[in-house]
Amino acid sequence: MTDSKGSRVKTATAKRQRLMSAAAQVVHQQGAERTTIADIARAADVPVGNVYYYFKTKDELVAAALTEHARQLEILTDRLDRLPDPGARLKGLVEAWISQRDLAARYGCPTGTLATELDKRDEGGLDVEAGKVIRLLLDWVERQFRELGQPDPDELALTLVGAYQGMSLLANALRDPAVMTRQGTRLISWLDSLSGPQRAAAGHG
Structure with missing residues (x-):
């Protein structure tokens, strides 16, 4: 009896996660306004009627x-x-962005494009939620710059994340994944130039 209940809970949790993953994918590809609950149900391989057990409205799915x-x-x-070195972490982040170049060229940045779309709504508050996700990224990047001993780590975080949003937008507008590669390579060189003096000073000491 207990095993059966536990199995049902695991199944329900897995189904909810499938719906969340499908929602992220479909909304990225189609936009929030064009996406229907049926679209997400189809992508998650979940009957439409079952979706309402987990999410009552499309906004809840967004x-x-x-x-x-x-x-x-x-x-x-x-x-x-x-990774032990914050410089390597930041470069790893940029490399992760570059690895998503084909998706960015086709659909743009998942969170950035959604934040822009939701901002045009008159109500709902989902634009604020999108901003919170971007803030999570900014806070993590800022911590890396602070650990590197860089002055104004918050401004550097804005520069790096802003560059990512810009290159994603351009790659999407031009339908050119190479934009992500070229600009990402420039960002990695910039990060190397920032961390170089600290490493040299540490080595000299």
């Missing part, structure tokens, strides 16, 4: 997509945090 973006960001930053 919020779930943002939660999934935050979860994916946490997975990435947790992996990067295993």
Whole structure:
């Protein structure tokens, strides 16, 4: 009896996660306004009627997509945090962006494009939720710059994340993944130039 209940809970949790992942994917590809609950149900391979057990409205699914973006960001930053050097972590972040160049060229940045779309709404508050996901990224990047001993780590974080949003936008507008590669390579060189003096000073000492 207990095993059966536990199995049902695991199945329900897995189904909810499938819906959240599908929501993130479909909303990224189609935009929030064009996406229907049926679209997300189809992508998750869940009957439409079952969706309402987990999410009552499409806005709840859009919020779930943002939660999934935050979860994916946490997975990435947790992996990067295993690197001992903050400079390597930042470069690893840029390399992760570059690896998504084909998706960026086709659909733009998942969170950035959604934040822009939601901002045009008159109500709902989902634009604020999208901003929170971007803030998570900014805070993580800022911590890396602070650990590097850089002055104004918050401004440097804005520069790096802003560059990512810009190159994603241009790659999407031009339908050119190479924009991500070229600009990402420039960002890595910039990061090397920032961390170089600190490494040299440490080595000299």
